[in-house]
Amino acid sequence: MTITSALVLFSGGQDSAVCLAWALRRFERVETIGFDYRQRHSVELRCRTVFLAKLREAFPGWAARLGEDHLIDLGVLGEVSDTALTREQEIGFAASGLPSTFVPGRNLVFLTFAGAVAYRRGLRALVGGMCETDFSGYPDCRRDTIDATSTMLTLGLDRPTPIETPLMYLDKAQTWALGDELGGTRLVDLIVEETHTCYLGDRTHQHAWGYGCGTCPACELRGRGWETWRGVR
Numbered sequence: 001m002t003i004t005s006a007l008v009l010f011s012g013g014q015d016s017a018v019c020l021a022w023a024l025r026r027f028e029r030v031e032t033i034g035f036d037y038r039q040r041h042s043v044e045l046r047c048r049t050v051f052l053a054k055l056r057e058a059f060p061g062w063a064a065r066l067g068e069d070h071l072i073d074l075g076v077l078g079e080v081s082d083t084a085l086t087r088e089q090e091i092g093f094a095a096s097g098l099p100s101t102f103v104p105g106r107n108l109v110f111l112t113f114a115g116a117v118a119y120r121r122g123l124r125a126l127v128g129g130m131c132e133t134d135f136s137g138y139p140d141c142r143r144d145t146i147d148a149t150s151t152m153l154t155l156g157l158d159r160p161t162p163i164e165t166p167l168m169y170l171d172k173a174q175t176w177a178l179g180d181e182l183g184g185t186r187l188v189d190l191i192v193e194e195t196h197t198c199y200l201g202d203r204t205h206q207h208a209w210g211y212g213c214g215t216c217p218a219c220e221l222r223g224r225g226w227e228t229w230r231g232v233r
Helices: 014-028 041-056 075-080 106-121 143-157 172-194 218-232
Strands: 006-007 030-036 066-073 124-128
Touching: 006 106, 014 030, 014 041, 014 124, 014 172, 030 041, 030 106, 041 066, 041 172, 041 218, 066 106, 066 124, 106 124, 172 218
Parallel strands: 006 030, 006 124, 030 066
Antiparallel strands: none
């Protein structure tokens, strides 16, 4: 069966923005889903709506394929999580060796809810920005985890539920390059101006690669990727 529709997990950040463009190039019908889990960088939720509106304006051909956006309230995830993304605490490493920004079960919960929405909306594939290359060691970003989740959803929903991860083996420089390949300067500029990745939710400091504090792990990763892609020394 040819899959012609997809639901993109769109957080409002760089990676999911590139994944959305990737999906719009491949599927006839695309919808988006985001999650409010009381994240510390909740500014990304506001960036989502601005980015989607400006994407429609800049790419009329994609706009014709881009359907409804869904925002799911998952405040309970924030309540049960004690992490640097859901609490005012220093970003570092936990006793487990994982970064304190790891939210246990986050992608598993996101994909489960996305699968339920996709089922209701008649969308056949899920698309997410999970990545094994620049992933800070998060276990729910690994290929094996995603494949197992796809199998679980396929069995639980009684229909094939593939999870596409176009960034799985790309680093941040390659992600910038993919964005440029998909939408050129218009898309890259839109990602720089309207997406948000900074863990601290800083929208006051602007850099060549976008807004952010410039010092948290997410900003450092995004900045290094930009410099590598642009050949900045």
